[in-house]
Amino acid sequence: xxxxxxxxxxxxxxxxxxxxxxxxxxxxxxxxxxxxxxxxxxxxxxxxxxxxxxxxxxxxxxxxxxxxxxxxxxxxxxxxxxxxxxxxxxxxxxxxxxxxxxxxxxxxxxxxxxxxxxxxxxxxxxxxxxxxxxxxxxxxxxxxxxxxxxxxxxxxxxxxxxxxxxxxxxxxxxxxxxxxxxxxxxxxxxxxxxxxxxxxxxxxxxxxxxxxxxxxxxxxxxxxxxxxxxxxxxxxxxxxxxxxxxxxxxxxxxxxxxxxxxxxxxxxxxxxxxxxxxxxxxxxxxxxxxxxxxxxxxxxxxxxxxxxxxxxxxxxxxxxxxxxxxxxxxxxxxxxxxxxxxxxxxxxxxxxxxxxxxxxxxxxxxxxxxxxxxxxxxxxxxxxxxxxxxxxxxxxxxxxxxxxxxxxxxxxxxxxxxxxxxxxxxxxxxxxxxxxxxxxxxxxxxxxxxxxxxxxxxxxxxxxxxxxxxxxxxxxxxxxxxxxxxxxxxxxxxxxx
Amino acid sequence: xxxxxxxxxxxxxxxxxxxxxxxxxxxxxxxxxxxxxxxxxxxxxxxxxxxxxxxxxxxxxxxxxxxxxxxxxxxxxxxxxxxxxxxxxxxxxxxxxxxxxxxxxxxxxxxxxxxxxxxxxxxxxxxxxxxxxxxxxxxxxxxxxxxxxxxxxxxxxxxxxxxxxxxxxxxxxxxxxx
Numbered sequence: 001x002x003x004x005x006x007x008x009x010x011x012x013x014x015x016x017x018x019x020x021x022x023x024x025x026x027x028x029x030x031x032x033x034x035x036x037x038x039x040x041x042x043x044x045x046x047x048x049x050x051x052x053x054x055x056x057x058x059x060x061x062x063x064x065x066x067x068x069x070x071x072x073x074x075x076x077x078x079x080x081x082x083x084x085x086x087x088x089x090x091x092x093x094x095x096x097x098x099x100x101x102x103x104x105x106x107x108x109x110x111x112x113x114x115x116x117x118x119x120x121x122x123x124x125x126x127x128x129x130x131x132x133x134x135x136x137x138x139x140x141x142x143x144x145x146x147x148x149x150x151x152x153x154x155x156x157x158x159x160x161x162x163x164x165x166x167x168x169x170x171x172x173x174x175x176x177x178x179x180x181x182x183x184x185x186x187x188x189x190x191x192x193x194x195x196x197x198x199x200x201x202x203x204x205x206x207x208x209x210x211x212x213x214x215x216x217x218x219x220x221x222x223x224x225x226x227x228x229x230x231x232x233x234x235x236x237x238x239x240x241x242x243x244x245x246x247x248x249x250x251x252x253x254x255x256x257x258x259x260x261x262x263x264x265x266x267x268x269x270x271x272x273x274x275x276x277x278x279x280x281x282x283x284x285x286x287x288x289x290x291x292x293x294x295x296x297x298x299x300x301x302x303x304x305x306x307x308x309x310x311x312x313x314x315x316x317x318x319x320x321x322x323x324x325x326x327x328x329x330x331x332x333x334x335x336x337x338x339x340x341x342x343x344x345x346x347x348x349x350x351x352x353x354x355x356x357x358x359x360x361x362x363x364x365x366x367x368x369x370x371x372x373x374x375x376x377x378x379x380x381x382x383x384x385x386x387x388x389x390x391x392x393x394x395x396x397x398x399x400x401x402x403x404x405x406x407x408x409x410x411x412x413x414x415x416x417x418x419x420x421x422x423x424x425x426x427x428x429x430x431x432x433x434x435x436x437x438x439x440x441x442x443x444x445x446x447x448x449x450x451x452x453x454x455x456x457x458x459x460x461x462x463x464x465x466x467x468x469x470x471x472x473x474x475x476x477x478x479x480x481x482x483x484x485x486x487x488x489x490x491x492x493x494x495x496x497x
Numbered sequence: 498x499x500x501x502x503x504x505x506x507x508x509x510x511x512x513x514x515x516x517x518x519x520x521x522x523x524x525x526x527x528x529x530x531x532x533x534x535x536x537x538x539x540x541x542x543x544x545x546x547x548x549x550x551x552x553x554x555x556x557x558x559x560x561x562x563x564x565x566x567x568x569x570x571x572x573x574x575x576x577x578x579x580x581x582x583x584x585x586x587x588x589x590x591x592x593x594x595x596x597x598x599x600x601x602x603x604x605x606x607x608x609x610x611x612x613x614x615x616x617x618x619x620x621x622x623x624x625x626x627x628x629x630x631x632x633x634x635x636x637x638x639x640x641x642x643x644x645x646x647x648x649x650x651x652x653x654x655x656x657x658x659x660x661x662x663x664x665x666x667x668x669x670x671x672x673x674x675x
Contacts, residue, residue: 029652036651040639055665060615060635069536071526075544077518081551159577211557218557246559254559315567337576365625456648471577 013045014038016052023053026490029313030325030350032287107302134235135200138193141240150192150422152370155253161260165189175333179249183228189241190257196233199226216243227251257365260422290320291393292401293346297322298385299404300340302411304333325350327393370457371423373453374484379444379451380414382489385409386444389392406493413490416447420483423458433476435483443487517563518547524559524636527573528646531632532575532625542578548631565642568633574648583598619665629660 014022014035020034021027037047050057144413149164153176166188180187184202186195200221209220220232230248235241244258297314301324315323324341338349389397389405397405427433455473503646508516520545524666529539554558560566620628624649644651 022655023659023662027652028655029650032652032655033650036640036655040641055662056631056634059618059631059665062613062620063635068527068530070541071523071543073516074540077515077544077547077551078511080548081514081599083551085555111565193518209656213556214559272500282585378625434664457577471583494550 012038013042016048018053023049025065028315030313030323032413033325077449103478113222127210128206128208129220131200131211134210134217134219135193138233138240138242140237141242142193145189146221151257152260152367152374154256154258154370158325161415161422164191164259175336178254179253180229180247183226183249185228185231185247190247191233191245191259193233193235193240196231196242196245199228199231202226212237214364256370258370260367260426265266265288278323288345289396290316290322291389292366292397293344293390293403294322295340295397296344296386297324297347297403299408300344301337302408304336304340320346322347322349323350346458368423368426368458371419371426372455375416375423376455377420378412378419379447382409382412382416383444383448396430409491410490413486413493417483417486417490420479420486423454423481424479427458427475427479431472434481442485442492444489447482447489450478450485454478454482510551512553513554513563514547515549517567521564521567522547525568527636528568528629528632529575530573532572533579534575538578539575542571542574545574554574562642562645565638568638568642568646569648576582577620590674606641616665619667622664624657627657630657631638631661 018027018035022032026032026107027035039049082274101234106175145165150161152161152464155176162492180190183199185199186192189195203221203223203225204227206223208222209222211218211220215237217237218232219234219235220230222230227250228247229250230246232246233242234244236243242259242304244256247255249255294314294316303313313325315325322344322346324337334349336428340350341347385405385408394402394405424433457471457478498540522643525543525546526539530536530541534542549565549570550560554563569596623631629647630643632644633638640651640654642655647654
């Protein structure tokens with residue numbers, strides 16, 4: 001392992017040796033990423049790389065020299081955008097609108113809303129007044145709490161599903177909850193117009209912005225009086241149900257909460273065995289076999305609810321050392337990571353600072369896209385566990401570790417199946433999907449490949465201005481396959497270890 | 498031309514997209530040619546990607562980096578199109594056709610056909626991903642942005658570039674004095 005990717009000088013520029021290793025020998029992912037992040041923001045080091053390796057400049061020169069086929073005249077984007085807006089009534093857009101989910105809306109409200117369709121409200125007093133009217137209507141239209149209703153909470157580092165209304169703390173929420181509490185925003189029911197109103201009314205100064213069309217109204221509020229500096233709620237028309245909230249905090253962390261479609265005919269919940277905490281006995285690394293130590297690391301990370309999709313990597317080195325790297329973790333989360341790994345011998349914890357960079361994953365904010373990303377991340381995690389703990393390795397583990405491994409796999413397999421069902425329902429709102437698959441064997445590898453393919457298809461379809469009919473059969477077939485693979489995978493875990 | 502990553506909140510979605518369209522459409526077009534689309538489809542796909550961005554912004558989506566988003570969506574559509582047409586190959590037809598179009602500048606003549614042919618042969622040896630990483634890097638995208646476009650880790654981008662460099666070095670491309 002190369003020690004210290006950056007040279008530790010005042011400017012922390014990578015040494016020439018490190019840049020050469022990046023260019024010619026290759027660095028392991030955990031070493032390469034901080035260097036690449038540095039290059040992204042350091043023109044001086046980029047110039048050094050260009051000087052060291054003239055092939056890059058040669059390519060750039062070639063690119064300028066040999067012209068590719070010139071495109072034809074470009075369309076006038078302004079008229080194209082106007083055309084898209086004009087055709088909007090006939091084009092299928094992502095399903096923002098929730099159909100008869102939580103009660104009905106009065107005829108008076110519906111008629112009133114129809115009149116304001118396609119109005120863009122400016123910021124300022126009129127927007128403030130409009131926001132209050134909309135919130136009052138949403139509070140009035142709010143149905144009784146539905147215990148089956150679920151929301152997905154998504155931050156830069158984690159994504160999880162929870163009940164829409166909480167009646168007690170759940171561990172996944174601890175860090176996010178603290179942020180909301182500090183901002184005096186009710187996190188037990190964050191997607192309620194009441195919670196949003198209460199928070200707004202506690203602000204000394206605020207600025208509102210309202211955007212409306214015939215499908216949605218988005219109410220945005222910005223303030224300097226709170227650690228929650230910007231929050232927006234999306235209301236689906238005409239029933240005024242809240243479908244999404246986006247919350248940006250002063251530390252630039254953004255939390256997105258979106259309603260998941262209700263499950264129809266939900267299967268009996270899988271009983272997930274309890275994962276036992278890692279013992280923190282101060283022993284030498286050579287006294288505990290590597291697989292055992294590595295599993296303890298995975299269990300510890302999982303206990304932070306950071307296993308799937310989290311920017312934490314685990315690498316095992318040739319000398320048996322385990323390096324855990326957290327990317328862009330907050331100080332609080334990094335402390336939690338270090339604390340959870342404390343006591344496991346032979347483990348080094350590193351943090352790769354993004355320098356205030358954007359969250360690792362970009363997400364346009366559609367439930368289907370969020371779900372498919374989460375599915376792909378979880379499939380990757382299951383695949384990683386399968387490759388690190390194949391049957392012979394698993395058999396060598398003590399009982400307690402085997403039980404923990406089994407519980408962890410089962411937990412993620414169950415969540416994977418729930419997410420796939422939710423995605424199926426979400427997509428079915430746009431277009432019926434046919435079940436076509438007949439899989440006979442499920443493996444983590446097949447899960448990953450299919451999940452990644454589904455994610456690619458969903459991303460493409462959901463970013464579309466028009467319904468891409470040709471892609472739906474392929475998506476339906478892949479999602480059918482994924483659904484079957486995931487169900488089989490979970491079943492294979494359930495009978496026995 | 499480098500475009501700022503986060504547009505001002507005061508700018509309307511139409512203006513944001515129009516600005517980005519002018520600044521980046523050629524780059525998106527080139528990247529699609531690199532993936533293997535023929536010029537007509539590449540242009541159509543590039544235009545489509547910008548319109549999709551407009552729809553997302555108009556509908557209130559929060560897109561942290563619109564430039565990377567457009568490249569990513571265009572790339573996904575391009576790959577999807579190729580996949581449907583079963584036209585994927587080591588050297589996609591569109592890319593080969595585009596290079597064969599012989600749109601060469603006077604400067605190219607000056608540098609010499611031998612050198613450009615050598616580079617072209619070297620580039621043909623690269624995988625689509627390696628070529629795309631080189632292309633996007635030359636277009637000015639950051640490693641993190643390229644990773645977002647290709648939906649891979651930045652370290653994988655670095656690895657693609659390293660392999661591309663190794664391949665290019667074999668062809669001794671740097672002896673062309675300029």
